[in-house]
Amino acid sequence: MQIDNNILITYGAVAKRYKKGEFIYSEGEFPHFYFQIIEGEVRTFCTNRDGRELNQGLYRKDDGFGESSLLLSKSYNSTSQTLTDCVLLRISREKLINIFADYPEVPNKLLYGFADQLYKKEEMMQIWACNTPEEKITQFLSQNFENESKKRTLIPYTRQAIADFTGLRVETVIRTLSQMSKKGKVSIVNRKLYY
Amino acid sequence: MQIDNNILITYGAVAKRYKKGEFIYSEGEFPHFYFQIIEGEVRTFCTNRDGRELNQGLYRKDDGFGESSLLLSKSYNSTSQTLTDCVLLRISREKLINIFADYPEVPNKLLYGFADQLYKKEEMMQIWACNTPEEKITQFLSQNFENESKKRTLIPYTRQAIADFTGLRVETVIRTLSQMSKKGKVSIVNRKLYY
DNA sequence: CGGTTACTTGACTAGCTTCAAGCCTTGTGG
DNA sequence: CCACAAGGCTTGAAGCTAGTCAAGTAACCG
Numbered sequence: 001m002q003i004d005n006n007i008l009i010t011y012g013a014v015a016k017r018y019k020k021g022e023f024i025y026s027e028g029e030f031p032h033f034y035f036q037i038i039e040g041e042v043r044t045f046c047t048n049r050d051g052r053e054l055n056q057g058l059y060r061k062d063d064g065f066g067e068s069s070l071l072l073s074k075s076y077n078s079t080s081q082t083l084t085d086c087v088l089l090r091i092s093r094e095k096l097i098n099i100f101a102d103y104p105e106v107p108n109k110l111l112y113g114f115a116d117q118l119y120k121k122e123e124m125m126q127i128w129a130c131n132t133p134e135e136k137i138t139q140f141l142s143q144n145f146e147n148e149s150k151k152r153t154l155i156p157y158t159r160q161a162i163a164d165f166t167g168l169r170v171e172t173v174i175r176t177l178s179q180m181s182k183k184g185k186v187s188i189v190n191r192k193l194y195y
Numbered sequence: 196m197q198i199d200n201n202i203l204i205t206y207g208a209v210a211k212r213y214k215k216g217e218f219i220y221s222e223g224e225f226p227h228f229y230f231q232i233i234e235g236e237v238r239t240f241c242t243n244r245d246g247r248e249l250n251q252g253l254y255r256k257d258d259g260f261g262e263s264s265l266l267l268s269k270s271y272n273s274t275s276q277t278l279t280d281c282v283l284l285r286i287s288r289e290k291l292i293n294i295f296a297d298y299p300e301v302p303n304k305l306l307y308g309f310a311d312q313l314y315k316k317e318e319m320m321q322i323w324a325c326n327t328p329e330e331k332i333t334q335f336l337s338q339n340f341e342n343e344s345k346k347r348t349l350i351p352y353t354r355q356a357i358a359d360f361t362g363l364r365v366e367t368v369i370r371t372l373s374q375m376s377k378k379g380k381v382s383i384v385n386r387k388l389y390y
Numbered sequence: 391c392g393g394t395t396a397c398t399t400g401a402c403t404a405g406c407t408t409c410a411a412g413c414c415t416t417g418t419g420g
Numbered sequence: 421c422c423a424c425a426a427g428g429c430t431t432g433a434a435g436c437t438a439g440t441c442a443a444g445t446a447a448c449c450g
Contacts, residue, residue, distance in 0.1 A: 046317075046320065046321050046324050047324070048324040048325055048326060048330070049326075049330070050326060052324065052326070053324075054320065054321075054323060054324035056317055056320050067310060067313075068310040068311070068313035068314040068317065069314065071306065071307055071310040072307070072310050072311060072314055074314060077314065077317050077318055077321065078317060100303060100306075104299035104302075104303070107299075107302050107303040107306050108295060108299070108302040110306060111266065111295075111302050111305060111306055111309065112266055112267070114263075114306065114309040114310070114313065115262060115263040115266040115267050115309070116263070116267060117313060118262075118263035118309065118312060118313055118316065119263040119264065119267055119269060119272065121313065121316045121317070121320070122241075122251055122263065122272050122273060122316070123272055124320070125241065125249065125251050125316070125319070125320070126241050126249075126272065128249055128323050128362055129241050129242070129243040129247065129248075129249035129362075130243055131243060131244075131245060131247070132405095133405095133406080135243070135244070158427095158428065158429090159428075159429065159430095160428080160429095167323055167324075168406080168407095169406075169407060169408080170428090170429085170430095171406090171407075171408085171429095171430080171431085172405095172406060172407075174429065174430060174431085175406095175430090175431085178430085190415090191414075191415080191428085191429060191430090327437095328437095328438075353395095353396065353397090354396075354397065354398095355396080355397095363438080363439095364438070364439055364440080365396090365397080365398095366397095366398080366399085366438090366439075366440085367437095367438055367439075369397065369398060369399090370398090370399090370438095373398085385446095385447085386396080386397060386398090386446075386447075
């Protein structure tokens with residue numbers, strides 16, 4: 001939990017439903033609101049000239065996102081999109097700052113939330129240091145999912161999503177995963193991926 | 196300025212000199228201190244199996260670094276090294292937390308510092324979305340230096356450093372830069388690079 | 391002036407991307 | 421309940437491009 005929902009609502013936050021695949025804000029836009037997830041999953045990603053997408057972050061229940069741009073009043077450097085149906089809380093920058101003033105423990109708490117986000121981004125950057133596709137994918141999986149070699153966990157992402165996280169192409173992800181499956185590093189059953 | 200030097204010193208921070216190239220902490224270590232730069236320049240980077248280094252951050256006067264691991268009490272996911280002779284302030288986690296408690300405006304201020312760091316890391320991630328070496332290098336240069344096409348600025352980094360920021364190889368950086376020089380996108384005089 | 395570090399160039403190669411085509415699964419509407 | 425569409429997955433072949441390796445050159449520093 002980044003900021004207590006009740007405080008947010010007291011200060012004027014409103015909840016809004018989003019359908020799967022909806023965009024919340026886009027790269028280049030000027031930020032006006034703080035968003036916090038009540039339910040669902042959101043990704044942020046940036047796009048290059050060729051339309052290729054690279055995921056920058058992954059956010060779940062109780063996470064906030066896009067705060068850096070908002071606090072600094074700099075235009076968004078990524079686009080955010082829901083990965084599932086979502087319910088989000090939305091509050092203006094001004095009201096958020098009022099909360100900071102009235103509740104000193106909120107910025108203090110948020111500091112740890114930010115530290116967490118920083119740490120996660122640093123982890124994501126380690127993916128880029130890997131040379132081979134297999135290392136990249138393994139890095140991605142291991143930092144997002146437990147690998148209890150006995151009870152494998154279902155990875156709820158498409159091959160394309162994994163490609164967007166690792167910077168690889170879909171075909172490369174597919175070919176690499178099937179190699180990894182042969183080595184027993186992942187399982188593929190009915191096209192579903194387990195780690 | 197992340198945290199006022201006087202406050203840090205009052206609460207027991209000590210200043211220490213580092214020579215160019217010294218390591219401050221290493222990947223995998225458990226964090227004990229908060230570091231803030233009084234003078235000099237520091238990088239953080241991660242290393243892969245083959246010994247290849249990928250820069251994660253670049254910090255200058257008044258910047259703090261490594262806070263995410265420290266606050267979360269998670270082992271460092273990167274190594275930090277001075278790029279120049281440096282003077283750093285160092286204070287224990289415990290004392291830092293005391294400051295947070297005694298000066299509510301400190302965490303509030305730090306929040307913006309963290310937002311800045313997050314924003315910078317997000318910018319760095321855009322480098323990876325670029326397809327060609329030229330785009331990557333341009334992205335790196337443009338986010339770290341002004342390009343006033345008339346008065347070019349000297350880039351104080353070695354080709355290797357640029358390679359470590361962009362994930363390319365030295366040779367690729369060199370070849371790409373000389374192409375860019377022919378196109379007039381950068382200048383190379385006496386092996387020195389201007390943007 | 392000698393040694394070290396950074397930079398440069400060329401030739402070759404490996405491996406990821408691209409393009410194209412086909413298959414499987416899921417879900418939707420009649 | 422079935423048919424069909426759409427999206428995701430898979431495979432193969434070919435090409436390109438950044439990486440690798442090796443060698444040599446220029447600048448810097450004590």
